[in-house]
Amino acid sequence: MRIPSKRALLPVAAATCAVTQLAAQTDSRPNILYIMSDDHAYQAISAYGDPVGLLAPTPNIDRIARQGMRFDQAFVENSLSAPSRACLITGLYSHQNGQRQLAEGIDTTKTYFSELLQQAGYQTALIGKWHLVSQPTGFDHYDILVGQGEYYNPTFIHQDGTRSKEEGYCTNVITDKAIDWIEHRDQNKPFILFVHHKACHRDWLPELKYLREYEDQTFPLPSNFWDQWEGRLAAQQQEMTIASPHDMDIIYDTKMYLPGDSSRLSGSYVSLVERLDEKRKKEYWTFYDSLSCDFKRRHLEGKDLVEYKFQRYMRDYAKVTRSLDDNVGRLMDYLRQAGLLDNTLFVYTSDQGFYMGEHGWFDKRFMYEESLNTPLLMRLPEGLKRRGVVDEMVQNIDYAPTFLDLAGAPIPQDLQGESLLPLLREEQGPKKWRDAIYYHFYEYPAEHMVKRHYGIRTERYKLIHFYNDIDAWELYDLQTDPQEMHNIYGQEETEKITRQLMKRLHRLERQYDVPSL
Numbered sequence: 001m002r003i004p005s006k007r008a009l010l011p012v013a014a015a016t017c018a019v020t021q022l023a024a025q026t027d028s029r030p031n032i033l034y035i036m037s038d039d040h041a042y043q044a045i046s047a048y049g050d051p052v053g054l055l056a057p058t059p060n061i062d063r064i065a066r067q068g069m070r071f072d073q074a075f076v077e078n079s080l081s082a083p084s085r086a087c088l089i090t091g092l093y094s095h096q097n098g099q100r101q102l103a104e105g106i107d108t109t110k111t112y113f114s115e116l117l118q119q120a121g122y123q124t125a126l127i128g129k130w131h132l133v134s135q136p137t138g139f140d141h142y143d144i145l146v147g148q149g150e151y152y153n154p155t156f157i158h159q160d161g162t163r164s165k166e167e168g169y170c171t172n173v174i175t176d177k178a179i180d181w182i183e184h185r186d187q188n189k190p191f192i193l194f195v196h197h198k199a200c201h202r203d204w205l206p207e208l209k210y211l212r213e214y215e216d217q218t219f220p221l222p223s224n225f226w227d228q229w230e231g232r233l234a235a236q237q238q239e240m241t242i243a244s245p246h247d248m249d250i251i252y253d254t255k256m257y258l259p260g261d262s263s264r265l266s267g268s269y270v271s272l273v274e275r276l277d278e279k280r281k282k283e284y285w286t287f288y289d290s291l292s293c294d295f296k297r298r299h300l301e302g303k304d305l306v307e308y309k310f311q312r313y314m315r316d317y318a319k320v321t322r323s324l325d326d327n328v329g330r331l332m333d334y335l336r337q338a339g340l341l342d343n344t345l346f347v348y349t350s351d352q353g354f355y356m357g358e359h360g361w362f363d364k365r366f367m368y369e370e371s372l373n374t375p376l377l378m379r380l381p382e383g384l385k386r387r388g389v390v391d392e393m394v395q396n397i398d399y400a401p402t403f404l405d406l407a408g409a410p411i412p413q414d415l416q417g418e419s420l421l422p423l424l425r426e427e428q429g430p431k432k433w434r435d436a437i438y439y440h441f442y443e444y445p446a447e448h449m450v451k452r453h454y455g456i457r458t459e460r461y462k463l464i465h466f467y468n469d470i471d472a473w474e475l476y477d478l479q480t481d482p483q484e485m486h487n488i489y490g491q492e493e494t495e496k497i498t499r500q501l502m503k504r505l506h507r508l509e510r511q512y513d514v515p516s517l
């Protein structure tokens with residue numbers, strides 16, 4: 001059901017009354033548990049079958065896929081945290097919700113779908129990373145991290161504006177708070193709970209019980225790890241290369257230093273470790289001191305040093321995702337024990353994808369596959385029949401209309417996403433679905449120096465335009481070049497498909513009301 005305008009509050013309120021009463025009578029509308037991690041690559045989830053995930057399995061996240069669905073084409077609109085979160089909460093593209101870059105504020109005059117769900121009689125709660133500059137609105141309860149948050153003994157901002165440092169590992173603490181809120185909610189109403197983890201964001205500080213995990217594991221280098229980005233000007237100018245001492249710092253990122261040397265203290269990550277209590281701090285430093293001694297003894301150089309950095313990155317990342325996976329399992333088990341699981345839409349996703357060494361990189365931002373895609377798995381409430389692998393293209397602007405639709409609440413007409421309910425309802429997906437998506441990244445100049453760009457991705461092709469202080473087009477045939485190593489823009493054989501894609505791109509720009517540059 002679509003309503004004419006988001007700000008036409010009268011019709012919304014009128015429609016809401018009926019829905020609320022219905023809810024009070026039947027109390028049967030499904031709950032929504034939306035778990036979103038940070039920077040979790042689908043390549044690191046075993047349900048996706050990629051090498052990192054298979055070497056460091058995620059059995060609990062995999063359960064969602066086994067009992068529900070795995071989306072293989074789940075895209076973000078702007079591969080960065082705050083912009084992604086703004087797309088989620090408003091159902092609008094960055095140019096409409098105002099949050100184009102990290103520091104730019106979301107347009108607070110836009111309605112958050114949490115407000116609409118509240119009006120529709122849902123209880124709404126948010127725990128964990130929020131990352132938008134303004135405080136959350138439309139939540140009966142929230143407890144959020146400060147900015148990016150801290151892994152160890154994180155500080156939370158509570159709803160009354162006070163702050164407190166809480167003991168424990170961030171991923172566990174967030175889950176404790178989530179379970180506590182579910183336990184104390186009003187049991188007569190359905191709920192939506194957003195559980196937003198800090199994990200597995202840089203700089204990958206593990207839960208201490210997993211410090212020693214994966215240390216014997218050797219992760220294979222992706223086949224395009226030594227990519228030199230030929231024919232891809234913007235890629236040549238980024239600053240997110242594992243090999244680069246500037247981009248991936250040996251102390252800050254890989255935690256290698258000369259023990260006993262004050263250089264350890266120059267790493268700004270040290271202050272994050274210092275949040276631990278004395279006993280745990282000692283445990284942490286003892287472990288990384290011994291690795292650092294070993295590193296020092298080896299005198300690594302050149303490719304050996306780069307491969308060593310890659311292994312450290314993979315191992316610490318895998319440790320952090322291990323706790324994430326445990327906690328997804330905890331929440332699922334809790335819901336099952338509480339008898340809530342079968343009437344809950346259980347969602348696991350990340351704010352965007354991440355590079356696990358593909359093209360030689362870490363971080364995200366680019367419209368290339370690893371960061372345009374994000375993991376998405378859903379376990380459906382009873383009554384929705386779809387299962388297995390879903391190939392339809394979905395995007396993070398689709399959550400708002402989907403959740404409103406599931407709640408039986410009106411969907412404002414100007415939301416730019418689509419409700420996914422038609423995809424979820426039947427065993428077979430609908431015959432007609434979107435066959436192209438629009439992407440736009442704005443955060444430049446900034447950390448990692450990825451140029452501004454926008455583009456279109458269809459089932460088979462991707463056309464990208466890098467602009468601002470560069471003017472470069474790229475075209476990829478994903479069928480013959482899934483790793484996007486060969487830019488085929490500007491070749492005689494690709495002129496026709498380029499023209500067609502340009503036309504489609506302009507159509508999308510008109511459809512989404514994208515302002516001209």
Ligand code: SGN
Nearest residue numbers: 038039080081082202203363447448
């Ligand atoms: C921090 C990180 C960057 C990362 C951005 C955005 N640097 O600035 O590596 O790209 O966050 O990440 S760090 O030194 O502070 O770790 S996002 O997920 O929040 O968008």
Ligand code: CA
Nearest residue numbers: 038039081351
């Ligand atoms: Ca992120």
